[in-house]
Amino acid sequence: MSKMKKYLPAVLKGSAVLGTAAAAAYLYRKDDTQKQHSILRNFPLLGRIRYMTEQIGPELRQYLFQSNTEGTPFSRKEFQDVVKAGKYKERLIGFGSERDFNEGGYYIRNSMFPKLLEELRIDNSQKINTKVYEIDEEGLMSRKEHREDRQIDPYLLRDEDAVIIGENTCREPFRLKGLVGQSAMSYGGLGENAITALSKGLGLAGGTWMNTGEGGLSPYHLAGNPNIMMQIGPGLFGVRTPGGEFSWEEFKKKSEIEQVKAFEIKLAQGAKIRGGHIEGQKVTEEIASIRLVEPWKTINSPNRFYEFSDYYGLFDFVERMRDIGGKPVGIKIVVGDMDSLEEMAKIMKETGKGPDFISVDGGEGGTGATYQELADAVGLPIMSALPLVDEMLKKYGVRDRVKIIASGKLVTPDKIAVALALGADLVQIARGFMINVGCIMAGICHTNHCPAGVATTDPKLQDGLVVEEKQYRVANYVVSLREGLFNLAAAAGLDTPTKFQRKHIVHKDEWGRISSVADVTLNPEKVTEIREKEKVAR
Amino acid sequence: MRVLVIGTEDMTGEHVVKLLADKQHEPVAVVGSQNKDSLMTKLGATEVVVMEAQNFSEAFAGCEAVIYLGAASPRTGEGKPILIDHQTMIASVEAANKHDVQRFILLSPLRADENESGGPGTIGGKNQAEELLRQEEIAYTIIRPSEPVEKPGSGKVNAAPSLKDEHGEIPKEDLASVLVEALDSRETFNKTFDVTSGDTPIREALQQL
Numbered sequence: 001m002s003k004m005k006k007y008l009p010a011v012l013k014g015s016a017v018l019g020t021a022a023a024a025a026y027l028y029r030k031d032d033t034q035k036q037h038s039i040l041r042n043f044p045l046l047g048r049i050r051y052m053t054e055q056i057g058p059e060l061r062q063y064l065f066q067s068n069t070e071g072t073p074f075s076r077k078e079f080q081d082v083v084k085a086g087k088y089k090e091r092l093i094g095f096g097s098e099r100d101f102n103e104g105g106y107y108i109r110n111s112m113f114p115k116l117l118e119e120l121r122i123d124n125s126q127k128i129n130t131k132v133y134e135i136d137e138e139g140l141m142s143r144k145e146h147r148e149d150r151q152i153d154p155y156l157l158r159d160e161d162a163v164i165i166g167e168n169t170c171r172e173p174f175r176l177k178g179l180v181g182q183s184a185m186s187y188g189g190l191g192e193n194a195i196t197a198l199s200k201g202l203g204l205a206g207g208t209w210m211n212t213g214e215g216g217l218s219p220y221h222l223a224g225n226p227n228i229m230m231q232i233g234p235g236l237f238g239v240r241t242p243g244g245e246f247s248w249e250e251f252k253k254k255s256e257i258e259q260v261k262a263f264e265i266k267l268a269q270g271a272k273i274r275g276g277h278i279e280g281q282k283v284t285e286e287i288a289s290i291r292l293v294e295p296w297k298t299i300n301s302p303n304r305f306y307e308f309s310d311y312y313g314l315f316d317f318v319e320r321m322r323d324i325g326g327k328p329v330g331i332k333i334v335v336g337d338m339d340s341l342e343e344m345a346k347i348m349k350e351t352g353k354g355p356d357f358i359s360v361d362g363g364e365g366g367t368g369a370t371y372q373e374l375a376d377a378v379g380l381p382i383m384s385a386l387p388l389v390d391e392m393l394k395k396y397g398v399r400d401r402v403k404i405i406a407s408g409k410l411v412t413p414d415k416i417a418v419a420l421a422l423g424a425d426l427v428q429i430a431r432g433f434m435i436n437v438g439c440i441m442a443g444i445c446h447t448n449h450c451p452a453g454v455a456t457t458d459p460k461l462q463d464g465l466v467v468e469e470k471q472y473r474v475a476n477y478v479v480s481l482r483e484g485l486f487n488l489a490a491a492a493g494l495d496t497p498t499k500f501q502r503k504h505i506v507h508k509d510e511w512g513r514i515s516s517v518a519d520v521t522l523n524p525e526k527v528t529e530i531r532e533k534e535k536v537a538r
Numbered sequence: 539m540r541v542l543v544i545g546t547e548d549m550t551g552e553h554v555v556k557l558l559a560d561k562q563h564e565p566v567a568v569v570g571s572q573n574k575d576s577l578m579t580k581l582g583a584t585e586v587v588v589m590e591a592q593n594f595s596e597a598f599a600g601c602e603a604v605i606y607l608g609a610a611s612p613r614t615g616e617g618k619p620i621l622i623d624h625q626t627m628i629a630s631v632e633a634a635n636k637h638d639v640q641r642f643i644l645l646s647p648l649r650a651d652e653n654e655s656g657g658p659g660t661i662g663g664k665n666q667a668e669e670l671l672r673q674e675e676i677a678y679t680i681i682r683p684s685e686p687v688e689k690p691g692s693g694k695v696n697a698a699p700s701l702k703d704e705h706g707e708i709p710k711e712d713l714a715s716v717l718v719e720a721l722d723s724r725e726t727f728n729k730t731f732d733v734t735s736g737d738t739p740i741r742e743a744l745q746q747l
Contacts, residue, residue: 118547118571125556125580127549127711129690149689151549151711158576 058443069098073366073409079435082411085480086436086473089132089152091413104509106383106418106517111493120486121161121496123177124153128204128479131472147469155482156207161496163425165262165403166328166356174227174261174328176426178207179497180416180481183365183407183428184231184266184332186215188278188287189445190434193465194454197437200224200467201474208478211428214266214301215278216290217254224471228259231332233266235301237291246307248324250292255325262327262357265305265318268334268379269361277301277370282448282457311344315353322356330357330405334365334379335388345396355402359428360385362408366431367445382408383422387502387517390423411435413484417492420485420500422517436477437470539721540564540600542639544630545607546578549688550645553714554605556581561718568597594626595633603641604634605717608667627667635674643720644671645713646682646730668730679726681717684734686710696736697743699729706734715740 024045031037031044040047053060061071068077077098084090099105130150137144156177157163165174182202187195195218202210203224211229212221216238221228232239239250254260280298288295308314314331321329335341348354362382367375379385386406393399406424410416411432419427431439438452445455453465485497492504502517509515541558545551546567558565559582566585567578578586587597598604608627627644634642648665671678684706691711716733720726723744731747738746 119573121573121576123577123580124552125577127552149709151688151690151709153549 062441069100073364074411074431074435074441078411079441082432082435082477085412086477087133088135089130089150089476089480091480091484102510104507106422106505106507108414108417108421108488108492109504109506110491114493115490115495117490119495120490121158122153122486123156123158126154126156126206127151128154128206128475130204130475130479132476152476152479153483154206155479155486157496157498161498163403163498165330166322168401169356170322170328171326172261174209176207176209176227178205178478178482179420179426179485180478181209181227181229181405181426181428182211182433183361183430184211184213184264184269185430185434186213186237186278187218187220187290188215188282188457189213190455191453191457191462191465192218192220193462193467194434194437194470195220196223197465197467197470198224198433198474199226200471201436202226202478204471204475205478207482209261209428211264215287216292217257217260218290222257222259225259227261228257229262229264230254230260231264231266233301234303234305235291235293235299237293237301240292242292248320251321252324255327260327263321263325263329264332264357264359265314265321265329265355266332267305267314269332269365269367277446279446279448284457287457311347312351315347315351315355318355319353328356330359330402331355332359332361334361334363335385336363336379338388338392341388341392342395345392345398348393348398348401349396354398357403357405357426358389359405359407360389360424362406365408382406382410382419386419386422386424413481413488416481417485417488417497417500418505420497421502421505423502425498432477433474436473438465539602540566540584541603541605541721542566542568542598542601543583543605543607544568544626545645546574548607548710550686550710550714550717551607552577552581553711554607554717555583557714557718558605559583563718563721566597566601568594594629595636598630598633598637598639601637601639603643603721604630604639605643605645605721606630607645607717608647624666628670631667631670631674631676634676640677641721642671642674642676642678643717644668644678644680645717646680648682649684672728677727679720679728680730681720682730682732683708683713683716684732686713691715692735693740694735694737695733695740695743696738697731697733697747699731699747701732701734708733708735712740716744719744 028044031040031047034040037047039050066076069075130152131147132150133145133147135143135145163176163179167173182198199210199221200223202208203226209227209229210221212231214231214233214235214237217228217230236246239247239254241247278299280296283295283297283299285295293299308317318329360382362385363379364381389404390399393402403425404423405426405428406419407428410419410427411429416427434454437454439454440452442451444450448456448458450456450461453462456462489495489497489500494500505517507515507517541563543551543554543565546555546569555565555567555578564584565582566587567583568587568589569575569578570589572588575586587593606627631642644667646668668680671680687707687709689709691709693712693715695708695712695716712735719740725745725747729747736743
């Protein structure tokens with residue numbers, strides 16, 4: 001016994017050293033002889049450090065090395081602004097803005113005589129009972145905080161200021177007393193916990209809507225009784241026959257559901273001009289039954305509807321949907337081709353037909369899964385696309401027939417206000433809401449391994465997402481955005497944010513030159529004309 | 539009952555108007571700016587009076603009761619700090635007397651934890667209106683709340699002539715219920731009491747006074 005005690009430490013130490021040496025020798029030999037990586041062949045073992053640091057680089061950069069305003073798609077600052085609005089219902093900052101004022105960007109023109117708070121046209125008659133966090137003590141390693149009940153003002157628009165979609169065309173127009181909604185996110189792309197939390201939060205906030213995404217209408221979307229905008233993509237999920245054709249019968253059934261307020265035909269999405277993609281492992285039996293497809297098979301939707309191939313066909317399809325459903329029908333587009341945009345406006349004028357709303361998604365829009373080349377290069381960013389659509393519809397005198405819904409990283413009140421000024425009637429957000437149900441921007445939505453349990457159907461990972469807790473953050477976020485919009489409207493001298501126009505913002509470029517957005521003509525021919533003149537002048 | 543509500547700019551006042559309408563009373567809301575008209579009507583106000591010196595007294599005509607939220611002056615706009623407006627309060631008591639109003643409920647600007655006899659927290663002239671009201675021939679009720687907070691109401695409170703609860707709070711929704719319930723609770727007539735969040739249903743708590 002005593003001998004063993006005497007030699008044990010030495011033996012342990014010895015075997016640890018030998019073991020490490022053996023492992024190192026093994027890996028050295030393995031690296032040296034493999035034929036896949038040239039760095040490892042030339043620098044066995046040492047080359048592995050490069051791999052490892054590259055692997056954990058994003059995390060290191062995100063948490064340690066990047067400044068608050070760096071980082072994509074959302075900087076730490078933007079991320080925190082969104083989280084704080086939901087968690088603490090707080091948007092106050094100290095000492096000043098972190099925005100880079102040397103960069104080009106839009107600014108809101110402040111009135112010398114802003115509106116008093118009591119002059120704003122707000123409907124606060126229905127209070128919302130929610131929960132917010134209060135910080136007790138801010139420590140180095142942890143933060144002590146507790147959650148408490150709060151009764152808050154909803155910051156809704158007055159009845160007479162409400163935005164009405166399909167006012168003159170539908171049996172059941174969609175009235176909205178808030179300008180911000182949740183953009184398309186499918187059940188399947190997101191798990192049931194995330195969708196349920198969103199649904200309950202949006203239902204609690206009121207005056208908003210939830211877009212189902214193209215993955216069909218699930219019971220989780222209906223859980224909190226919010227207004228539903230049902231999206232229909234080329235995959236026709238939830239409204240298809242077993243053979244894959246559009247089912248008017250299923251469509252009629254969906255349109256009879258009271259919460260369903262409008263339909264959106266997805267022609268394109270900012271991050272992808274292609275059909276949706278969902279990995280087979282995400283397609284559970286339940287998802288399959290909601291989408292009316294086969295379970296456990298990877299779904300790639302076609303990138304265009306088989307039902308129509310031009311505007312005439314599309315508008316006839318819209319007419320029929322509106323006729324059968326009685327509810328507003330819109331289209332979701334990405335702007336790239338101005339000629340096509342012009343053709344659309346022209347045909348709208350000529351036929352007297354067309355959508356009740358157009359959702360314009362910016363090229364910066366997000367997605368659960370797409371190809372890099374499509375996400376990065378196809379379609380214009382929202383702030384450039386919006387005025388084009390607005391202007392084109394005005395040019396053909398059909399602007400009053402449609403509402404424009406903008407999307408693409410519009411996650412804070414300032415960005416929303418700019419979008420409204422540039423021509424949007426309403427704004428919808430997806431990722432801002434994901435962040436409020438726990439998303440940490442891990443960027444692996446397409447894998448079903450989302451660490452926050454948001455973009456996954458894995459029950460174990462979803463266990464991390466507590467619906468009861470997250471629903472209040474969702475409600476707080478919407479209300480906070482609406483409150484922020486009223487703040488900005490007041491600053492611009494407006495009594496309601498529905499009155500934002502192009503004259504209320506200016507653009508400053510990176511050299512400090514100011515250009516009015518109001519008198520810039522966005523008629524493509526004029527733009528070319530101006531460019532030609534500039535060329536001559538040079 | 540036609541009830542004049544003065545001090546509607548705060549959340550408590552909004553709840554008072556709504557509760558009165560829910561209970562089939564006819565709330566007449568006094569507001570600081572014309573823009574508030576729409577909100578008050580939405581909440582259920584039968585009539586909305588914009589606060590102006592010349593017609594202020596006339597607003598009392600035909601009203602059977604007054605609920606005055608002393609901590610929120612009608613001259614206090616949403617953007618302005620809460621003013622305690624002794625003059626309006628005193629003018630209100632006088633106007634109520636003149637127009638034969640039978641019932642006056644005052645949400646006292648004095649907090650439940652403020653000491654009337656001076657001491658470290660001096661109360662200034664906060665109790666002037668209370669003194670005046672006690673001398674009039676009106677059935678008064680003076681309610682001193684703990685700190686009103688913007689939380690959902692629980693429907694339960696503690697009410698007593700004197701509560702020793704220094705850090706207490708009461709949801710504005712509950713405070714509004716207390717004011718409206720007190721309207722026809724005989725037990726509260728000609729009494730001054732403290733109220734804070736508690737465990738007795740509001741009606742019961744008032745009956746026990």
